[in-house]
Amino acid sequence: xxxLSQASxxxxxxxRGKGFIDITEDLRHWLGVISxxxxxxxxxxxxxxxxxxxxxxxxxxxxxxxxxxxxxLAPEVAPYTHAExxxxxxxxxIKAMLTEVSLGIPVMGGRMVLGTWQGVYLIExxxxxxxxxxxxxxxxxxxxxx
Numbered sequence: 095x096x097x098l099s100q101a102s103x104x105x106x107x108x109x110r111g112k113g114f115i116d117i118t119e120d121l122r123h124w125l126g127v128i129s130x131x132x133x134x135x136x137x138x139x140x141x142x143x144x145x146x147x148x149x150x151x152x153x154x155x156x157x158x159x160x161x162x163x164x165x166x167l168a169p170e171v172a173p174y175t176h177a178e179x180x181x182x183x184x185x186x187x188i189k190a191m192l193t194e195v196s197l198g199i200p201v202m203g204g205r206m207v208l209g210t211w212q213g214v215y216l217i218e219x220x221x222x223x224x225x226x227x228x229x230x231x232x233x234x235x236x237x238x239x240x
Contacts (some may be wrong), residue, residue: 096131096132096235097235098133098233098234098235099128099232099233099234099235099236100231100232100233101128101130101231101232102229102230102231102232103124103128103229103230104227104228104229104230105117105120105121105124105137105227105228105229105230106225106226106227106228107120107216107225107226107227107228108223108224108225108226109144109216109218109220109223109224109225109226110218110223111218111220111221111222111223112161112182112218112219112220112221113157113161113217113218114147114149114157114160114161114215114216114217114218115215115216115217115218116151116213116214116215117137117214117215117216117228118151118206118208118213118214118215121135121137121199121206121214121230122205122206124230125201125204125205125206125232126204128232128236129204129236129237129238130201130204130232130234130236130237131201131203131204131234131235131236131237132201132202132203132234132235133200133201133232133233133234133235134198134199134200134201134232134233134234135198135199135200135201135206135230135231135232136196136197136198136199136230136231136232137196137197137199137214137228137229137230138195138196138197138228138229138231139195139196139216139226139227139228140226140227140228140229141190141195141224141226141227142186142187142190143183143186143187143189143190143219143220144186144190144216144217144218144219144220144224144226145189145190145193145194145195145216145217145219146193146194146195146196146197146214146215146216146217146228147193147194147197147214147215147217148197148199148208148212148213148214148215149212149213149215150211150212150213151211151212151213152211157215164189164192164193164219165185167188167189167192168184168185168186168188168189168192169185170182170185172184172185180221182219182220182221183220185219186219186220189217189219190219193217197214199214201232201234204237216228
């Protein structure tokens, strides 16, 4: 039986404003650095105006349509009470609530179990560039404990 191991890391992502940022390779790289084999990778975005998702990575029109839909669901022109940080702040909180701030991704044989057309994305909901922190945690077996 393989010995369980645990590892943690803080991934910093620089955004350029609203949009999807593919972090799949960053996660793959970190799993390689820690020699992960089988277990669970958890990613948690440490912000209330950004989120995480697993989505199609082949056609960029999917991500454009998703951003358009989020804009319709939480428009900047609505009369929000919380408006001290600008017109995009409250809609960003709503968008983060509608999506995910945490993802659990199975890892088998050192690789994330993702479908052929799936990628892992940070979604920046604010208009201005930001530095976002994503807490990563892996629990499972490592290549060295095989």
